[in-house]
Amino acid sequence: MATILIAAIWLIAVKGGGWQQSYPHFTYLSGWGLFGLMLILTAYNGRKKLPFIPLLSSRLWLQVHLYLGLFTGVVFLLHLRWSWPSGWFEAALAFLFSTVTGSGIVGWWLSRALPPRLTTVGGEVPYDRIPEVVRALREDAERVALGAIPAARTTTLSDFYASRLAGFFAAPANFTAHLRGSRRPLNRMLAQIGEVRRFVNSEEGKSLDQLADLVRSKDAVDLQRSLQLVLKGWLFVHIPLTYSLLLASVAHIVVVYAFSGGAR
């Protein structure tokens, strides 16, 4: 499929200029072709909503969507004659198309780059269940912190939990750090646990080890949440703007035919 795409792009790049010179109405042809391609690309969204209909595999649809999307980008440049339009409406339409294509390329990259990181960290959690897992970890951490008081007869560990760890366990944390792949927040927290270890006795030390494990688990869940949110989030740009683009394209077609009397 990649070979076909490269061949098609090469053909357009080499012959496109000649076609435009030879056929006066080539812009109409490329415009209708572009609109048809956009409809096929949008149909992928419809295909996902109808999984029970046997319309080839979703994997094949995705592959076709990706390669056809790149090809559509080239047809779009050909339709624009390799120059940015100067009219307001055309410029807005070109901006919409560029944003949809750009967000699609970003989404493609994200869906290739992030899943390996999700599986590497382990403990794969469905996005919808993350709050439940966070709550369970928080309850475990509170139980460990409070449980150390009767045995050790001091509140060192519970005070440390209340001042340093309670906020971390209360809600998802370190969103941007996880996106960057930084382990600095986790290492800082583990270093704080290491510092407090000097002030606790052996009983509290065992509880501190459990707290450190829970901190690592919570950090892994936060990583899952951050990456999964980004994997779902890019579609908030791609899909709404796709439908806006289709609607604006219909208006563009109407306007073109309404004002093309002299050209025909």
Added chain:
Amino acid sequence: MSEGRQPSPDFDASCYVRPNKNWICGRARDGCPCRIGPSPSGECRASAECSPVLELKPSESKGTWKCTRPKDWGGPCETGPRPDGTCCRVIPNCQPQRSLRSRRGLLTRTAIVATAALVLIGLGGGWRESLLNPGIMVAGRGACFATRR
């Protein structure tokens, strides 16, 4: 069924979270969603943790109400049902929230309406001429007219 990953042995299919639901329990963000979840139209349906059943033995005339709370939600409660057969563990109502998928759908519909409104305002308003003016004609487009002259 041999293709793909299999669920773990302790996976409970009855608790499966369906991401295509439009509404999720208002307490889901706190990690404690109710078992029944909101209605398809987004109304809270939580009433009590279980619906007690009346067990009537052959020699009894009144019977006994028995707690039916599922095992994965803690099993039968210690207090048991009230004498009138209602559950003693009432769940306060919540404000269901839209799921991520539903929010995306809402955003898509908003974008469609906003685009349609902008196009109609642009084409019908006083800015029509400046909006539709294609600007300076590039050399390539001029060829289209040049062939007709």
